[in-house]
Amino acid sequence: MNPSFRLGRVAGIEIGINWTWLIVFALIVWSLASAVFPEQNEGLGDGTYIAMAGVAAVAFFASILLHELGHAVQARREGMEIEGITLWIFGGVARFKGMFPSAGAEFRIAVAGPLVSLALGIAFVAGAVLVSWSDAVDGVLAWLGYINLALLVFNLLPALPLDGGRILRSALWGARDDFRWATQIAAGIGRGFGFLFIGLGLASFFWGYGTGGLWLAFIGWFLLSAVSAEARFAEVRETFGGRRVGDLMVRDPITVDASQTIGSVMDDVVWTHRYTTYPVVEDGRVVGLVPFRRIAQVPRAEWDERRVRDCMLPLDEVPRLRADTPLEEAMMELGDGVGRGVVLDDGRLVGLLSVSDLIRALQVGGGT
Numbered sequence: 559m560n561p562s563f564r565l566g567r568v569a570g571i572e573i574g575i576n577w578t579w580l581i582v583f584a585l586i587v588w589s590l591a592s593a594v595f596p597e598q599n600e601g602l603g604d605g606t607y608i609a610m611a612g613v614a615a616v617a618f619f620a621s622i623l624l625h626e627l628g629h630a631v632q633a634r635r636e637g638m639e640i641e642g643i644t645l646w647i648f649g650g651v652a653r654f655k656g657m658f659p660s661a662g663a664e665f666r667i668a669v670a671g672p673l674v675s676l677a678l679g680i681a682f683v684a685g686a687v688l689v690s691w692s693d694a695v696d697g698v699l700a701w702l703g704y705i706n707l708a709l710l711v712f713n714l715l716p717a718l719p720l721d722g723g724r725i726l727r728s729a730l731w732g733a734r735d736d737f738r739w740a741t742q743i744a745a746g747i748g749r750g751f752g753f754l755f756i757g758l759g760l761a762s763f764f765w766g767y768g769t770g771g772l773w774l775a776f777i778g779w780f781l782l783s784a785v786s787a788e789a790r791f792a793e794v795r796e797t798f799g800g801r802r803v804g805d806l807m808v809r810d811p812i813t814v815d816a817s818q819t820i821g822s823v824m825d826d827v828v829w830t831h832r833y834t835t836y837p838v839v840e841d842g843r844v845v846g847l848v849p850f851r852r853i854a855q856v857p858r859a860e861w862d863e864r865r866v867r868d869c870m871l872p873l874d875e876v877p878r879l880r881a882d883t884p885l886e887e888a889m890m891e892l893g894d895g896v897g898r899g900v901v902l903d904d905g906r907l908v909g910l911l912s913v914s915d916l917i918r919a920l921q922v923g924g925g926t
């Protein structure tokens with residue numbers, strides 16, 4: 559889930575919002591202002607309900623963010639790299655780079671988020687019960703307590719990719735030291751819940767219990783697609799069998815210079831080598847990647863004016879790998895986007911790796 563907008567950084571971790579979250583935000587404000595608060599706290603004005611709904615939705619957003627920050631901060635303590643946190647339609651996702659270093663680490667990272675939700679839920683409920691505020695403040699606090707505890711219970715279902723599924727997987731993984739088997743079991747339960755939610759959701763929708771059913775079915779569908787991604791990762795990891803980028807990359811690939819004209823690339827490089835992609839260098843450093851497709855799109859009349867720099871993908875849009883990166887992690891890095899990455903050692907180009915190299919290795923490694 560990629561962020562559509564970036565909000566900034568908290569504790570050095572980048573926070574982003576996917577556009578789907580805006581829909582949820584609007585839906586929450588609307589349903590709180592028009593139904594939940596008017597039923598729960600009768601006799602307040604429309605303006606009050608809208609203000610309550612706005613404050614509650616923003617605080618809910620902050621609660622989800624804190625839950626994900628709990629995962630992210632713990633992950634960093636375990637030595638994992640964190641790409642950032644994205645808020646989207648079903649809440650938040652902390653995006654980690656790579657694999658959990660151990661079963662214990664996955665367990666501690668998975669538990670950290672729910673612990674934050676538990677603390678928030680208790681704090682909001684205590685604030686509503688123990689302190690006497692105005693009705694409006696009380697209503698907002700009570701709803702925030704309820705929603706954080708509901709989120710906690712949902713997240714603790716033992717279904718991958720939910721936190722409870724990760725807790726279960728890490729426990730099984732630790733018990734038998736078999737990551738693939740542990741993933742299969744947790745993924746199986748995840749699929750079960752996915753189908754259950756879809757079934758219950760559709761049934762309650764068709765029996766006239768309203769659009770809440772569709773929401774549940776949608777969550778079920780999300781679980782199913784996320785769980786198959788988890789299961790695939792475990793399979794891929796098994797098939798690559800601990801091999802690393804350095805075992806598979808093309809060493810010392812043919813490069814082109816950023817200042818070269820397209821004409822000279824065509825004459826000197828493309829006709830003799832015919833690779834699909836060339837790393838671009840400038841003053842001995844890699845500055846980007848140029849797919850042949852992009853060179854070929856330049857009209858012949860412009861070959862002498864246009865330079866490689868004008869049609870390359872700049873380095874910050876290109877996946878950067880290291881020779882010791884495990885192949886399953888490289889697969890995730892290369893999976894979306896240009897499908898190719900440069901392999902660097904201290905900023906120096908040492909190789910090139912493409913998704914098709916990885917797929918070929920999977921077919922060979924995976925047998926028939």
Ligand SMILES: [Zn+2]
Nearest residue numbers: 671672713721
């Ligand atoms: Zn979580």
